[in-house]
Amino acid sequence: MTQQKGTIFLKEVSTLDCAVFDGKQAVKGMTWLADVFISGALDKNHFVWDFGKAKKNIKNIIDKYFDHVLILPADSPHCTQKTGINGTNIKVILDIEPEVTDHGDQKNIAMEYDAPAASYAFIPGALFSVANLEEAIALKIKESLPPGVQSLKVKLNEEIGDAHALFFHYTHGLAGHDGACQRLFHGHRSKVEVRIDGQRDFAIEKWLVGEVLKESIHIAVTSQIPSFRGGEDILPVDESHKIQMSYDGSQGSYKAQIPSSKVLMIEEETSVECLADFLFNKVKERVPGKLVSLMVFEGVNKGAIREETRL
Ligand SMILES: [Zn+2]
Numbered sequence: 201m202t203q204q205k206g207t208i209f210l211k212e213v214s215t216l217d218c219a220v221f222d223g224k225q226a227v228k229g230m231t232w233l234a235d236v237f238i239s240g241a242l243d244k245n246h247f248v249w250d251f252g253k254a255k256k257n258i259k260n261i262i263d264k265y266f267d268h269v270l271i272l273p274a275d276s277p278h279c280t281q282k283t284g285i286n287g288t289n290i291k292v293i294l295d296i297e298p299e300v301t302d303h304g305d306q307k308n309i310a311m312e313y314d315a316p317a318a319s320y321a322f323i324p325g326a327l328f329s330v331a332n333l334e335e336a337i338a339l340k341i342k343e344s345l346p347p348g349v350q351s352l353k354v355k356l357n358e359e360i361g362d363a364h365a366l367f368f369h370y371t372h373g374l375a376g377h378d379g380a381c382q383r384l385f386h387g388h389r390s391k392v393e394v395r396i397d398g399q400r401d402f403a404i405e406k407w408l409v410g411e412v413l414k415e416s417i418h419i420a421v422t423s424q425i426p427s428f429r430g431g432e433d434i435l436p437v438d439e440s441h442k443i444q445m446s447y448d449g450s451q452g453s454y455k456a457q458i459p460s461s462k463v464l465m466i467e468e469e470t471s472v473e474c475l476a477d478f479l480f481n482k483v484k485e486r487v488p489g490k491l492v493s494l495m496v497f498e499g500v501n502k503g504a505i506r507e508e509t510r511l
Contacts, residue, residue: 205241205350208238208247208249209235209236212233212235213236213255214234214262215233215267215499215500216232216266217229217498218230218266218321218387219269219271219387220270221271222327223328224276224278227371227418228369228371228387229389230387230388231388231499231500232330232358233357234355235355236254236258236341236355237352237354238254238351239350240348240349241350243348248349253346261337261344262337265321266321267380268379268380268381268386269321269380270313270321270383271320271328272292272321273324273326273332274325275325275326277295277326278294278295279293279295280293284455285452288452289315290315290319291312293312294311296310296311310457311456311458312455313384313456314456315384319385324336330356334356335354338354358389366391366392366405366409367390367409368408368413368414369415370388370390370419370464371385372386372470373424373447373470375448377449382449382450384424385456388497390498390503392408392413392479393405394483394493394494395492395507396490396491397490397491404483404486404487408483412464412482413464417462417464418463419464419475420443420463420465420466421465421466421469421470423447424446425445427444443457443458444457445458472497472502476503476505479494480492480506491509491510492506493505493506494507
């Protein structure tokens with residue numbers, strides 16, 4: 201008698217909210233939903249793998265190794281690894297290609313990041329690719345598969361959204377968070393929805409995403425910048441246009457050097473609640489006297505709302 205086989209799938213088994221270095225030019229926030237396909241022989245219950253156990257195992261592995269981290273292609277010639285703070289951190293120097301300014305000067309925009317080892321996921325390749333990340337996740341899950349499972353595939357999907365949805369990418373860290381949100385470089389791919397006097401305003405959304413958030417940005421607060429001396433919109437930039445950030449969290453110490461052109465300062469904290477406040481105030485300045493309602497997402501299916509009602 202031949203052994204019966206089957207293939208199961210788990211859709212959206214976990215979400216990855218992370219920062220990604222493309223291997224060459226940029227670090228940006230990303231959010232993916234992970235689907236997993238598993239093939240193998242059926243067990244005594246005629247299961248390939250009990251859904252409850254499979255979901256728990258797979259989600260734990262993705263959360264531990266690939267969520268809320270900076271993902272780097274390990275073979276990139278633009279990424280150098282060193283020992284970081286306390287001898288236990290990892291420091292990476294991202295030798296990003298020079299950027300030509302509006303005045304025709306060349307700026308060296310190398311980035312640096314020093315963080316506890318668990319803040320990173322190094323995957324194969326010189327350039328980042330989603331296929332390589334899917335393969336790296338599948339390999340990690342395969343380390344703890346039950347007997348009988350013969351193959352496992354991971355598919356990462358970006359949120360699609362409605363026909364008008366515009367997405368922006370941001371990276372950030374929340375120093376005071378007791379979990380992985382404290383990591384200075386994790387991020388999200390998110391959308392923002394704005395209603396003016398009750399009507400969705402796609403022009404304002406386009407302006408927010410294209411000009412305020414610049415489609416991809418690192419969000420920071422002054423408390424993360426030791427040399428900050430205060431003042432409206434004044435950033436402590438050195439002659440090479442870099443901002444030095446550092447803070448201590450419950451998982452360790454974080455330090456980063458980021459080009460000032462990539463940083464957006466907001467007040468209080470980098471939480472999505474504070475981001476909603478910041479964007480709401482920007483919209484109010486643009487359309488004074490109008491009733492504004494704003495919904496900003498942090499990745500998929502969660503976020504913060506700021507709205508006002510007529511008295
Ligand atoms: Zn976050």
